[in-house]
Amino acid sequence: MSEKMTCPHCxxxxxxxxxxxxxxxxxxxxxxxxxxxxxxxxxxxxxxxGEDQRSLGCRYAVDPANKYEPFSMLAICPK
Ligand SMILES: [Zn+2]
Known part of the structure; x- marks a missing residue:
């Protein structure tokens, strides 16, 4: 199975x-x-x-182990 999934947002x-x-x-x-x-x-x-806070964002993600349920993955912006 090489099915590709795409982000519904971008x-x-x-x-x-x-x-x-x-x-x-x-x-x-x-x-x-x-x-x-x-x-x-x-x-x-x-x-x-706060100014010294690292930038956090949520990336769109799906979990194949959970019926491809979408969720927000907390991620740190590399800045
Ligand atoms: Zn996207």
Whole structure:
């Protein structure tokens, strides 16, 4: 099965990503597009907590182990 899933927010292909073992997610599919409206929008809502705060955002992700249920993966913006 090489079915590709795309992000409903930016239409980019989701990337296979193996989450850290302690996250409990296993292998998931994530939208790693930094221009994704979902990601950019989430950063806006999470930010504004202080100047030395690292930038946090939520990337769109789906969990194949959970019927491809979409969820928000908290991610740190590399800035
Ligand atoms: Zn996206």
């Amino acid at each position: 239409q980019k292909e989701l990337t296979n990503w193996v989450a850290p073992p302690d996250s409990g997610w296993g292998e998931i599919l994530v939208c790693f597009n930094d221009q994704c409206p979902f990601y950019l929008g989430s950063a806006d809502s999470i930010l504004n907590k």
